[in-house]
Amino acid sequence: EAGVVQSPRYKIIEKKQPVAFWCNPISGHNTLYWYRQNLGQGPELLIRYENEEAVDDSQLPKDRFSAERLKGVDSTLKIQPAELGDSAVYLCASSLESGTGPEAFFGQGTRLTVV
């Protein structure tokens, strides 16, 4: 079974430019997460979807970040315009609910460098 697929793996852009990341979750996983991770730190949640509904976007900087999950499957995360401080790894994860809570499967991430 294929895991969570993210693209691109790496992206270098100039500040003020737009950028988009794509995520294909594991088939049948209703929950999808976008996290941002700085070097040597734990992932920080940006947004969580249940099917196509964003149920938690409280940590998403909505002035420049947007996300969508059409048809409750693939998802895209966009930044416009990018700032130097947005440089980080952007991780997508998906999960099924279990009796003990979500067990998340992560993609390899997209490493964004803003110059």
Add this chain to the structure above:
Amino acid sequence: TQLLEQSPQFLSIQEGENLTVYCNSSSVFSSLQWYRQEPGEGPVLLVTVVTGGEVKKLKRLTFQFGDARKDSSLHITAAQPGDTGLYLCASTDNDYKLSFGAGTTVTVRA
């Protein structure tokens, strides 16, 4: 949002030594997970603990959940270079929000 504190932040040991990393919170965990993340990869789930006092073993890794469900530890016996990575604990709240600690970076020298 539950605040998770992990310690130590960094740990460097020689191959064959043992190590323990910790995860603590001021509030009770409904469940707690441990992940390992290697450079350039996403975190990979190692274990989920749910019951206070629970102990789970995964080969040379032993996971303990505190009786009060506010703390957890991960012990690695006879560490190997392949154990090198960022060890993350994560918890969920009643709303299924999955939150991570800052992690412990473990380096095992050959």
